[in-house]
Amino acid sequence: MELAYGHPKSLKPIQTKYCPGCGHGVIHRLIAEVVDEMGLQTRAIITNPVGCSIWADLYFDFDSVQPAHGRTPAAATGVKRMLPDHLVICYQGDGDLAAIGTAEIIHAANRGEKFTTIFVNNAIYGMTGGQMAPTTLVGQHATTAPEGRDPIVAGMGYPIRVCELLSSLEGTKYLARGAVNNMVNTRKTKNYIKKAFEAQMRGEGFTMVEILSQCPTNWQMNPVQSVDWLEKNMISYYPLGEIKNTLSTATSAAASPEQAK
Amino acid sequence: MAEEIRLMKGNEAIGEAAVRAGCRAYFGYPITPQNELTAYMAKHMLAKGRTFIQAESEVAAINMVYGASSTGARAMTSSSSPGVSLKQEGISYLCGADLPAVIVNVARSGPGLGGISPSQGDYFQSTRGGGHGDYYTIVLAPKGVQDAADLTYEAFSISEKWRVPVLILADGLIGQMMEGVVLPPPLDPAMFPRKPWAVGYAAEMGRPYNHVTSINLVPDELEAANRARFARYEQIKKELIRYEEIDVEDADLVFVAYGTSARVSHGALQMARTRGMKVGLFRPITLWPFPYARIHELAKKGKKFLSVEMSMGQMVEDVKLAVEGAAPVYFYGRCGGNIPSQEEVFAEVKRLLGK
Numbered sequence: 052m053e054l055a056y057g058h059p060k061s062l063k064p065i066q067t068k069y070c071p072g073c074g075h076g077v078i079h080r081l082i083a084e085v086v087d088e089m090g091l092q093t094r095a096i097i098t099n100p101v102g103c104s105i106w107a108d109l110y111f112d113f114d115s116v117q118p119a120h121g122r123t124p125a126a127a128t129g130v131k132r133m134l135p136d137h138l139v140i141c142y143q144g145d146g147d148l149a150a151i152g153t154a155e156i157i158h159a160a161n162r163g164e165k166f167t168t169i170f171v172n173n174a175i176y177g178m179t180g181g182q183m184a185p186t187t188l189v190g191q192h193a194t195t196a197p198e199g200r201d202p203i204v205a206g207m208g209y210p211i212r213v214c215e216l217l218s219s220l221e222g223t224k225y226l227a228r229g230a231v232n233n234m235v236n237t238r239k240t241k242n243y244i245k246k247a248f249e250a251q252m253r254g255e256g257f258t259m260v261e262i263l264s265q266c267p268t269n270w271q272m273n274p275v276q277s278v279d280w281l282e283k284n285m286i287s288y289y290p291l292g293e294i295k296n297t298l299s300t301a302t303s304a305a306a307s308p309e310q311a312k
Numbered sequence: 313m314a315e316e317i318r319l320m321k322g323n324e325a326i327g328e329a330a331v332r333a334g335c336r337a338y339f340g341y342p343i344t345p346q347n348e349l350t351a352y353m354a355k356h357m358l359a360k361g362r363t364f365i366q367a368e369s370e371v372a373a374i375n376m377v378y379g380a381s382s383t384g385a386r387a388m389t390s391s392s393s394p395g396v397s398l399k400q401e402g403i404s405y406l407c408g409a410d411l412p413a414v415i416v417n418v419a420r421s422g423p424g425l426g427g428i429s430p431s432q433g434d435y436f437q438s439t440r441g442g443g444h445g446d447y448y449t450i451v452l453a454p455k456g457v458q459d460a461a462d463l464t465y466e467a468f469s470i471s472e473k474w475r476v477p478v479l480i481l482a483d484g485l486i487g488q489m490m491e492g493v494v495l496p497p498p499l500d501p502a503m504f505p506r507k508p509w510a511v512g513y514a515a516e517m518g519r520p521y522n523h524v525t526s527i528n529l530v531p532d533e534l535e536a537a538n539r540a541r542f543a544r545y546e547q548i549k550k551e552l553i554r555y556e557e558i559d560v561e562d563a564d565l566v567f568v569a570y571g572t573s574a575r576v577s578h579g580a581l582q583m584a585r586t587r588g589m590k591v592g593l594f595r596p597i598t599l600w601p602f603p604y605a606r607i608h609e610l611a612k613k614g615k616k617f618l619s620v621e622m623s624m625g626q627m628v629e630d631v632k633l634a635v636e637g638a639a640p641v642y643f644y645g646r647c648g649g650n651i652p653s654q655e656e657v658f659a660e661v662k663r664l665l666g667k
């Protein structure tokens with residue numbers, strides 16, 4: 052019998068250091084599956100950020116570059132400009148992308164850099180232990196927002212919708228937001244990733260898939276509670292779907308929105 | 313055929329030398345007094361179909377260098393003092409990941425925003441690593457336009473050989489002055505072999521996947537990596553130290569000066585010699601590694617030293633470390649963007665020699 056579902060070649064068959072219920076492992080798998088389907092394992096390079104997913108280079112079975120915190124899009128720019136025929140995956144968390152690296156992501160997007168950003172938004176700092184992220188929801192608790200994020204009295208600002216923020220930039224061609232809290236959203240997210248990677252390899256411009264992801268440890272709940280919390284709280288603020296799609300070519304059959312549903 | 317001598321600004325000669333060295337990617341951000349260099353690279357890199365990016369910041373520029381260098385390409389950035397401060401994080405990461413790179417500092421006066429006139433106030437930052445962690449960068453100090461072109465050209469191969477970033481420490485005067493320059497032959501970057509440590513073309517290279525990184529959370533492993541890097545530094549000290557000596561053998565007093573202050577000191581040396589005073593000049597070309605041993609040797613011959621700098625006294629500490637108390641070490645400096653005149657340096661010589 053033919054094996055219908057196995058471990059992706061581009062992902063090493065080892066246990067990750069990620070916490071139970073964390074979304075990174077699922078997102079890694081989605082990326083690896085798409086890389087395999089596109090036959091790009093030997094042509095893929097991931098720039099992995101500072102944050103929990105700094106361990107990405109342990110798990111992906113292809114080349115990697117680990118830059119400074121927030122500078123991931125600048126380093127990915129350097130990599131992709133030198134290797135335009137490679138698939139460059141700029142993996143970033145919400146602190147890396149939307150706080151310390153805000154300048155780098157906006158300008159890489161605006162230049163239309165031809166790599167794909169995978170933006171993992173779990174509304175919290177994971178590795179450093181649960182501090183407030185730029186995407187932490189109003190009222191959500193964090194070690195640095197002990198009474199909950201308070202945009203007004205404490206002046207903590209509002210959660211940043213990154214896809215919407217970048218959508219006004221001419222250099223951005225494809226901005227989609229998915230989630231990995233259930234099977235349906237996970238399948239759709241994989242299709243967004245595939246569409247973005249294919250657009251990258253056609254050299255169309257800046258592509259990004261934002262992925263709403265669970266962090267049960269720092270949300271202080273169990274994995275089952277965390278997928279429900281994401282569904283009930285994050286998706287209403289961060290709407291799922293293709294926020295911007297100005298890709299010039301017709302979408303491939305594999306990545307068509309119909310099939311994604 | 314006679315060599316072509318071109319009249320060029322230092323900033324432009326550095327740019328042309330980098331293009332000829334096969335630099336494939338330049339990333340910069342505007343700052344005075346190095347703007348001609350960025351503009352030169354924009355014009356000539358783009359014309360050759362190479363990568364030029366005016367980055368959103370010096371921070372982004374050095375991290376673009378990090379990415380480009382990770383692929384094994386010859387990559388470069390340039391800036392001036394405040395901008396080079398911003399690059400220090402990236403330089404530390406380059407060193408931690410053992411990546412080559414060429415960084416040009418056309419230095420200006422500080423601290424803070426300071427001024428835009430020439431200075432040597434970045435000596436400490438340049439020669440002591442500059443960022444966080446245990447590391448050094450190789451530091452080359454040109455004294456004029458020809459020297460700036462030659463050292464920049466060579467910096468790429470030195471950096472690749474040792475997998476250590478090379479800093480060209482010029483100053484605003486060297487960047488802005490025009491002199492005749494004979495340029496080195498152009499190299500075609502397409503002819504460079506792929507690097508076994510770089511990312512990209514894994515299948516063609518027939519190698520396991522590479523991970524360019526500076527992280528290691530296992531203390532013993534990180535210590536071993538640092539010790540291996542420092543063993544390489546020891547080898548660099550054996551092979552790379554360079555300096556220029558003028559009239560040191562019979563000298564009673566030896567100037568120690570680099571870059572622009574070495575040019576000024578040479579003028580003061582000539583004034584002294586015409587008046588029968590035995591003065592010499594020792595010009596370090598590599599500021600790191602610093603030529604401690606040769607200065608120590610001269611100290612044991614009974615010479616006095618005068619460190620002439622465009623700072624409040626930074627290299628003088630290295631001269632004292634070299635001399636190890638074996639001879640008197642004096643300092644004369646101007647700062648704030650002022651350049652000492654040869655007359656005032658000569659006046660200091662007369663005072664020190666009791667003439």
